[in-house]
Amino acid sequence: MHPTIESTEEPGWLGSLRKRLEESEKQLTGEGNKVSRPKIQGIPAYMAEKVEFHRYYRPQIISLGQFHRRELETRQGELYKKAWAAMYIKHANLKFEDLFTELYEEDRLSSMRKEFYNHSRPYYDRDVIETFTVDGCCVLELLEKSDLSVDPEQELKISMDKLVRVHQDLLILDNQIPFESLRILCQDHERLQKCLCNFLQVHGIQTVPKLPRKKTQNEEVKVAVDGDDDEDPVHLLDYLRKALLMRDQHTFYKAINHKKMKRGSLHLRKYRIGTIRELKAAGIRVTKDSHNNSVYPSFKDGMLQLPELIVDGSTPHIFFNLVAFEMCPDFRNNFEVSSFLVFMSSLIDQPEDVKELRMAGIIINELANDKEVADLFNKMDTILVPETELFAHVRDQIHSHFESKRGRIRMLSWMGEASNTFFRSPWTIIALLAATLGLVLTFIQTWFAIHPKAS
Template sequence: MEHSALTPMLEESDTGLITRSNSEIQERFKIEERDNLFKTLEESEKQLSGEGNRVSRPKIQREFMGGKVEFERYYWPQIISFHPSDRQSKGWRYKEAWAAMYLKDTNLKVEDLFRELWEENTWSLKPMWLKLYDNPRGLYASSLIVDGCCVLELLEKSDLWVDPEQELKISMDKLVRVHQDLLIMNNQVPFQLLRLLCQDQERLQKCLCNFLQVHGIKVETAPKLPRKKRENEEVKVAVDGDDDEDPVHLLDYLRKALLMRGQHTIYEAINLIPMKRGSLHLRKYRIGTIRELKAAGIRVTKDSHNSLYPSFNDGMLQLPKLIVDGSTPYIFFNLVAFEMSPDFRNNFEVSSFLVFMSSLIDQPEDVKELRMAGIIINELANDKEVADLFNKMDTILVPETLFFAHISLQIHSHFESKRGRIRMLSWMGEASNTFFRSPWTIIALLAATLGLVLTFIQTWFAMHPKAS
């Protein structure tokens, strides 16, 4: 009896203890959650502001732009892949052969290279190499050596005075596609790796000049490489326009070459002009087609500078010379993907330029005008292919950058004073595209006109019969 009477009392006591214990646990969890949130926010703020972020540059990553299926082929290698997970790609035979050629030519010792890449007494890569990749899984020292030596051998034997079919043992059509593979954002190798494998600065600079020449870029615009950084030296946050930093990879080097014309000078000049901030929305630069510009009295000429920066002054629009061939979409689409990378601070120069050009080019006639002015060098089948290419670029959306917003404002101000003339030429252009785009449309127009004339004559004689 006593035992049974005490049982409810013990159960009530235990319940109270459990309730207080649960309450204390919940309170402790709340405090821990609050402290963890505070620490997380503080660490994120330090990372964003650069404190404690010693290596913050664009990584080798799989990134692409668009969403249309037709764009995907510009983001995947055709023959040679340098991604760690693609070690058995169909171009692996070329990679190994060219790597062997490079090691033989340079007398590099594989064991020395492994020591540079490996941690001491382990089979893992040094942390600095892992930090260069967005996803370093499957990354091995052997694949890094093969990839880097392959790229250097390919670039070295791409000199204009070298027969690549004889030296690299590959047909010319495949070699063209291999060079396109070097442009792909998903297929880059870190420039630090090329530095490691090519200790001769002049030799490395020559390889980079060959890379530019292959893609139609004058070597005069080739950025000079800065001095080699010491091991464990701090790497700055990647900012567009840094001259004392190595490029991230070959695609970054090509972009620097395209933007060589003093971008700092250009932006300093624009910053002197008071301009209010534009919309924060992504947008397109609707300037007007080349025919509309001509209707407004704007002259379009070739810029003497080797740069992607257009300029507008006193009714004259200067545009850079542009070679359009089979590699052009690979260059531009992957440069756009690079500029859209989340860890690359830049002013979207290439993306803005493409949006600008897509506004100027609507029909093959616009391409013809630019070709006649010496601005576009068309190495495709016809002007329609060039127009179609730039019309694809119309899907690109960019923030309103100060440089192109300034040019857009200048051109639109000029348009306002010539609005009537522009409208008249636009109607004439639409009529030309509708009725004179081919011999058959001209014949149909003449037949319809003749039919209307005959109908009018018949009606007139019916209403005014000759007096009998």
């Protein structure tokens, strides 16, 4: 028999369910959600579970923060971390008592744990202070000694191959520490800015976002939105992303003539734009945009302009972790980096496409060959993102240009398929020549059989 509710009192379990639902609504829409700051959290499961991506999401030498806190304690990386922290404390004339007092008195410890980590682990305050102090001083010493005028092997006592891996560890999303901890440990604004400049230059990024002035304790925190110039980054990976997106977005929105675009399908998708060879067949010129230091492409009068892109061993670490960062549920963003990678993966299909971009000065290839670059972007083709306004506008412009050159594109597509089928190796070329010769001989034999010579 089904129960009937005759009284005004609700069952205990139903009241508990109602309270849980209401609490979730408050967390999502209420007072607790006014400040939108992305937290340091784990890689999204649907990305981390891909076996081919594992090496881009796991620290190799240095473990930072609270996610990989105990994974590398027995390795040599722990020695580097503590030794570099001691070096920085000595060079910066810091005192342990002053650091601990500042953390406790300003209540920054609990604030950083609450604001920057999307979990609650039972760490004692002493452990958290040690983590922030050691990890922060280690990072500052590493970045300070990564200046081009300094010999890092001599100063940091580490081989160059390990040093490269340490810098890759600083790119991993859940191997970050709060930027505020670097603020506390480096009181010199110019010194901190120089460390961040070194961090970007190591990864081939020349544009350096200026740090805002240090906020006072009682100053209101603004909602973080892309393009804000007065917001501290959340961590180093966030700072790197800001550097890649420095170009004024209003320049691109003006090209759309301020027309409100219709929202596209909410389905995740890949953008099919066409390879570099298809663009050339349609009469589209691809050139380097020397004034563009960000990831935004532009298209005008049959010319596609792309920013310069250095591709080396750290490139997949940068892009895969930036994609994971943009996919975090508490990060308000427009998927700019993810959209750029989808855009580039459509342009690049074969090593010949990489060669075209390299000859145009767009890609600087520091890998072994063009095939490695093509394989990298083909691997990134698994990224699916919602349609974004800026990239959709460029894509639509290119497709409109394609429509006027459809016949030529079909011819190139046919030639490309023929090339891949018959000229992919010396053996296929020999087989094609043999088949052609056989057809010619058969034709000649048939001709003379039908038209024998008069005797």
